[in-house]
Amino acid sequence: MERVYNFNPGPATLPVEVLREAQAEFLNFDNSGMSIVEISHRSKPYEKVHNQAKADILELMGLGDDYEVLFIQGGASLQFAMIPLNFATKEKPGAYVLSGTFASNAYKEAQNLGVGEIAASTKDENFKRVPRQDELKINPNAAYLHICNNNTIFGTEFHYVPETGNVPLFADMSSDMLSRPVDFKKFSLIYAGVQKNLGAAGVVVVVVKKSFVEKSLETLPTMLRYDTFYKKNSLYNTPPAFAIYIVGKVVAWIKNCGGLGEMERRNKIKAKLLYDAIDNSDGFYRGHAEKDSRSFMNVTFRLPNEELEKKFVAEALEKNLSGVKGHRSVGGMRASIYNAMPIEGAEALADFMDKFRKANS
Numbered sequence: 496m497e498r499v500y501n502f503n504p505g506p507a508t509l510p511v512e513v514l515r516e517a518q519a520e521f522l523n524f525d526n527s528g529m530s531i532v533e534i535s536h537r538s539k540p541y542e543k544v545h546n547q548a549k550a551d552i553l554e555l556m557g558l559g560d561d562y563e564v565l566f567i568q569g570g571a572s573l574q575f576a577m578i579p580l581n582f583a584t585k586e587k588p589g590a591y592v593l594s595g596t597f598a599s600n601a602y603k604e605a606q607n608l609g610v611g612e613i614a615a616s617t618k619d620e621n622f623k624r625v626p627r628q629d630e631l632k633i634n635p636n637a638a639y640l641h642i643c644n645n646n647t648i649f650g651t652e653f654h655y656v657p658e659t660g661n662v663p664l665f666a667d668m669s670s671d672m673l674s675r676p677v678d679f680k681k682f683s684l685i686y687a688g689v690q691k692n693l694g695a696a697g698v699v700v701v702v703v704k705k706s707f708v709e710k711s712l713e714t715l716p717t718m719l720r721y722d723t724f725y726k727k728n729s730l731y732n733t734p735p736a737f738a739i740y741i742v743g744k745v746v747a748w749i750k751n752c753g754g755l756g757e758m759e760r761r762n763k764i765k766a767k768l769l770y771d772a773i774d775n776s777d778g779f780y781r782g783h784a785e786k787d788s789r790s791f792m793n794v795t796f797r798l799p800n801e802e803l804e805k806k807f808v809a810e811a812l813e814k815n816l817s818g819v820k821g822h823r824s825v826g827g828m829r830a831s832i833y834n835a836m837p838i839e840g841a842e843a844l845a846d847f848m849d850k851f852r853k854a855n856s
């Protein structure tokens with residue numbers, strides 16, 4: 496069977512080169528006579544994978560050794576809880592920008608602990624845009640400001656880095672991590688569940704200023720403390736070796752392609768193809784996101800009615816365009832065009848959108 500263009504939001508498409516390499520070396524990894532999932536996480540071949548992935552991530556982000564990369568399990572969803580547990584208190588609460596579902600889920604965890612407050616929200620507008628800088632009400636006493644950089648479900652993205660004064664900036668970049676150059680130095684903590692743009696489910700990449708994670712609250716359980724991961728090079732317990740190995744391959748692939756500038760160039764071409772198909776459709780396709788907030792990663796749009804939306808999904812699949820159905824909370828379509836989606840995939844979808852519109856309007 497031939498491979499489809501996979502527009503799923505996560506788990507999501509991966510570079511075919513990465514899949515081929517993993518396949519080729521699966522039975523005998525690095526001359527060990529074992530696969531990566533059978534080898535000890537204390538062995539030299541594994542350590543090489545682990546440390547190279549960390550180094551490549553920092554290099555791509557242009558960050559120096561005042562930052563550390565941690566590999567943590569539990570998904571981005573566990574970070575929603577670990578962040579307030581480790582950093583927020585009643586006196587110094589965590590401040591949250593509510594720009595979508597995951598941003599709100601992050602806030603809920605802090606709220607449950609009694610240490611969260613809202614700095615801005617676009618919920619009243621059904622999250623069709625991210626808040627502007629002038630709408631952010633940042634408590635100067637906050638432990639951090641938390642944003643979700645790309646709202647996977649609604650298809651909106653921050654195209655500016657919020658100014659926060661002396662308040663540290665934290666970001667969930669699960670769905671746009673390493674998709675373009677960003678001034679990462681402005682962030683104190685960035686995290687990403689890797690199954691969107693960086694690899695196979697099972698690990699979260701946390702990039703954090705070392706000064707933040709040298710010491711955690713003694714009262715926290717070992718596995719919920721950032722300093723456990725920091726002090727032991729994320730090898731306190733058995734790491735998800737296969738997931739980290741794939742992340743290593745994906746970041747090496749990004750470097751080989753030319754880095755984040757090249758990712759941005761490709762991602763902008765893909766996004767433009769799809770947004771043009773929406774904008775040039777005489778209202779047949781209606782984008783969910785306001786233009787200023789449009790995501791380069793997740794393109795969300797509706798059709799004139801649900802009947803046509805069902806038909807669109809079915810006919811797209813016949814053309815090997817898979818995973819275009821939107822999230823139930825927004826409805827309609829969502830095309831996820833992460834780093835690994837080839838430009839030809841976006842061209843094929845844009846072409847299909849055009850033909851479908853002409854046949855059905």
Ligand SMILES: *Cc1c(COP(=O)(O)O)cnc(C)c1O
Nearest residue numbers: 570571572597647667669670688
């Ligand atoms: C998918 C996603 C999450 C949830 O990730 P899990 O790893 O499934 O917990 C959180 N934030 C964003 C932005 C996401 O896209």
